[in-house]
Amino acid sequence: MAGVQVANLSRSFGAHKALDDVSIDFADGGFYALLGPSGSGKTTLLRQIAGFDFPDTGRIAIGGESVERVPVEKRRIGMVFQNYALFPNMSVADNVGFGLSVRGQAKPTIASEVQRALDLVQLGRLGGRRPHQLSGGQRQRVALARAIVTKPRVLLLDEPLGALDKALRVDMQIELKRIQRDIGITTIFVTHDQEEALTMSDRIGILRDGRLVQEGPPEEIYDRPKSEFAATFLGDANIFRGDSTGTGIRLPDGTAIAAAAGATLAAGARASCAVRPERIRIATDSGTSDPNANMLRGQVSRRIFAGNSSTYFVDRDGQTLKVIVQNTGVERLAEGQEVVLRWSPESTVLIAAN
Ligand SMILES: Nc1ncnc2c1ncn2[C@@H]1O[C@H](COP(=O)(O)OP(=O)(O)OP(=O)(O)O)[C@@H](O)[C@H]1O
Numbered sequence: 612m613a614g615v616q617v618a619n620l621s622r623s624f625g626a627h628k629a630l631d632d633v634s635i636d637f638a639d640g641g642f643y644a645l646l647g648p649s650g651s652g653k654t655t656l657l658r659q660i661a662g663f664d665f666p667d668t669g670r671i672a673i674g675g676e677s678v679e680r681v682p683v684e685k686r687r688i689g690m691v692f693q694n695y696a697l698f699p700n701m702s703v704a705d706n707v708g709f710g711l712s713v714r715g716q717a718k719p720t721i722a723s724e725v726q727r728a729l730d731l732v733q734l735g736r737l738g739g740r741r742p743h744q745l746s747g748g749q750r751q752r753v754a755l756a757r758a759i760v761t762k763p764r765v766l767l768l769d770e771p772l773g774a775l776d777k778a779l780r781v782d783m784q785i786e787l788k789r790i791q792r793d794i795g796i797t798t799i800f801v802t803h804d805q806e807e808a809l810t811m812s813d814r815i816g817i818l819r820d821g822r823l824v825q826e827g828p829p830e831e832i833y834d835r836p837k838s839e840f841a842a843t844f845l846g847d848a849n850i851f852r853g854d855s856t857g858t859g860i861r862l863p864d865g866t867a868i869a870a871a872a873g874a875t876l877a878a879g880a881r882a883s884c885a886v887r888p889e890r891i892r893i894a895t896d897s898g899t900s901d902p903n904a905n906m907l908r909g910q911v912s913r914r915i916f917a918g919n920s921s922t923y924f925v926d927r928d929g930q931t932l933k934v935i936v937q938n939t940g941v942e943r944l945a946e947g948q949e950v951v952l953r954w955s956p957e958s959t960v961l962i963a964a965n
Contacts, residue, residue, distance in 0.1 A: 613674025613764040614639035614797055615660060621667035622655055629655040630666070631821040637765075639674075640795045642788065644808035646845065647818035653801040656818070657767050660799065662686050673674035674764055689763035689796075693773040695754030697742040704738035706728070707756045714761070728756040731790055748779045755787070759794060766791070766798045772807070784811055805845050809833065817841055833887075838965055842885035849891070849932045852964070855882035859961060864928055868905050870961035881964035888935040893923055893950050904953040907932075911948045924949060 615637040622630040630652045645653045658664040660671060662683035671678050674941050678686055697706050708725040716724075729735050729939045732752035742750055751771060759768060771787070772780045787812050791798050802808050808815050816826040817840075820965050825832055825841045836842035839850055851868055853860035855876040859869040860883070876882050886905075909927030916938075923934045923944060934952065944950060 612872050614641075615765055615799065616670075616672045617656070617660065618670045618672075620656070620659060620666050622659065622664065630659070633669075633821070633823045635816055635823060635826060636681065637797055637799055639797055640815075641813045642791055642798045642811060643800065644812035644815045645799065645801045645818060646803075646805060646808045646815055647890065648844070649803070651818040652821040653818055655821075656771055657769055657799065657801055658787065659758060660765070661688055661690060661767055687761075687764045688767055689758035689765070690767045691751075691754045691758045691769070691771040693770040695751065695771070697753055697757075699742055701741075702738060703742065703745070703753050706753055707738075707760050708755065710752075710761045724760055725756075728760040731759070731793065732756045745802045745965075746779075747775055748783055751783060752786070753776065755773050755790065756804070759790075759796070766796050768798065768800045771803055780807075787811070790902065796804055809845070815845070817844060819844075830845045835960055836885060837962065839883055839885065839962060840965075842960065842962065847888050847933060847935075848885040849888060851884045851886070851930075853882065853884075854878075855880045855961070855963075859885050859956070859959070861940065862928070866907065868872060868959060869903070869956035870959040871957050874961035876961055876963055879895065881895075883962045883964060885960045885962060886954055886958055888933040889921070891932070891934045891952050893925070893934045893936060893944065893952055894950060895950060898929075901953070901955065904955055905959060907952045908951055911944050911946050914944065914946055923950075925952060927952075 618634045620630050621635045633656060645656060647653050659666055662681060663707060673686060704725050707728055708721045711721045711724060729738055732755055734749060734752050772783050775783060783809060812829060814827060815829055815832055817824050819840055825837050832841060832845050842848040851860060851862060853862045855878055856867060857878040858874060859867060859875065861867050870884055907927055909925040909932065911923050912926045912931065913924040915922045919938055921936050921938055925932045
């Protein structure tokens, strides 16, 4: 096993910078998600680590060893892509063992290694089948078994669950995480799906236009986004814009919003505050609760019922705010109703304008 370090990696295609000075330390044994909009450079970064493509500048090390000049087949990396191509005319076992047979391994060794890999992905009894006799999820497990059978140092996954339907995808997320833990392999996972990134990974890196905008554990990025982009790309956020007061902002109408302790920005600079919709309490009166809470008045413009929760859209001063409330059987607020929104400064992140 091995960690992966990329340092100051840049790669351009013509005038377009697909990767722009990206540095990330992928810890040994960790599960790392790369998240970002389409075209942000996720696949390019994965291809550089795999050795399918080479950086213009920067360094890549696997297990502490520089690999910029090491070809794909010598990097000892396992890969699974969304369009995993299994050989249709070969059995599942032969598909999984293919990489071992091209390496000239003895047949009994191949048979036992293949069986181990198939057992790990819980397909131990299906080695004799052909790919068309399997479900989508089972085929994806075969692709995973094929990637790990050669005992790679690092596993690279590019939207591996993208072709599966929602229910199967959730099952495979749990399964994939279990397998990764069992073998303790450093895993780098590319996804569009923020929920997938939040639930599966130890750390997340968010890419935008080829640059790494933030990286860290899921909770840290969710609770302390450093930019409006990170706040709105990972999860939902209400964004307030105004002038920094040093520890919060003042909105154009003069209302002050206090941010979490520790936040500091030069007073007077343009700044934003981000607040998660589930952190805001909504009520029909201002109540007697916490005097330090941030407070705004507004009017419910829409309510969307989603079973265990409801989302309220609340209009105030030309802005529509989003509030998510768990449905615990308490009174529902009607559209058109005047409401008071309250939330704590601790739930408010101060962000410098970009
Ligand atoms: N071989 C290439 N030639 C020219 N441009 C390329 C090439 N490979 C990637 N690009 C460009 O580099 C940028 C980054 O592409 P990349 O595939 O890494 O994005 P991505 O984040 O993986 O996107 P997606 O989520 O859509 O797969 C895109 O603008 C893409 O068009």
